[in-house]
Amino acid sequence: MPKDDLKIGVFVCECGTNIAGSVDIDTVVEDAKKLGNVVYSTKNRYMCSEPGQAEIKKAIKEEKLDRVIVAACSPRMHEPTFRECVASVGMNPYLVDMANIREQCSWVHMGNREAATTKAKDIMKAYVARARYLQPQDEKEIPVEKATLVIGGGIAGMQSALDLADAGYQVYLVEKEPSLGGLMSKLAKTYPTMDCAI
Ligand code: SF4
Numbered sequence: 001m002p003k004d005d006l007k008i009g010v011f012v013c014e015c016g017t018n019i020a021g022s023v024d025i026d027t028v029v030e031d032a033k034k035l036g037n038v039v040y041s042t043k044n045r046y047m048c049s050e051p052g053q054a055e056i057k058k059a060i061k062e063e064k065l066d067r068v069i070v071a072a073c074s075p076r077m078h079e080p081t082f083r084e085c086v087a088s089v090g091m092n093p094y095l096v097d098m099a100n101i102r103e104q105c106s107w108v109h110m111g112n113r114e115a116a117t118t119k120a121k122d123i124m125k126a127y128v129a130r131a132r133y134l135q136p137q138d139e140k141e142i143p144v145e146k147a148t149l150v151i152g153g154g155i156a157g158m159q160s161a162l163d164l165a166d167a168g169y170q171v172y173l174v175e176k177e178p179s180l181g182g183l184m185s186k187l188a189k190t191y192p193t194m195d196c197a198i
């Protein structure tokens with residue numbers, strides 16, 4: 001169960017006009033302040049910039065935040081940036097989450113500011129609810145054997161096995177028939193040399 005006194009910080013990014021052009025950012029910032037456990041909510045023109053990240057770090061320290069939500073672009077774009085940002089001030093990197101209000105909101109609702117703003121507020125509600133359940137995670141490095149199993153000794157399987165072996169992997173090629181070649185063995189000639197396929 002999440003702690004009642006959890007402190008969540010919300011950081012809404014304008015991304016220039018990418019988000020601010022379609023979403024009323026001030027409304028999203030103010031609405032987030034009314035959500036449970038949110039003790040801090042602000043906006044920045046470019047949250048991934050140095051000044052944007054500095055604002056997040058400052059708030060974590062001054063407001064003693066337990067969780068951070070960055071409402072911005074897709075996590076595919078900047079999740080590592082913000083994980084590194086919060087970790088640099090001692091927060092577990094898995095306690096930051098990115099609410100996508102750009103690709104999944106402002107970009108798909110361009111020209112409908114009211115709908116985009118309503119959706120952005122709903123996305124924030126969902127992410128604040130989720131943030132309460134985020135748990136710190138430890139990263140572990142485990143050595144893995146560099147080996148590959150290729151199933152099927154037809155032309156594709158054999159070529160894959162050769163390419164993987166050239167890339168330095170140990171390869172195990174498995175074929176259910178007594179000989180390799182697959183469908184190739186049924187061809188009399190192959191283009192362009194017209195050699196026998198077998
Ligand atoms: S964090 Fe994402 S949405 Fe914000 S300025 Fe950077 S790229 Fe744009």
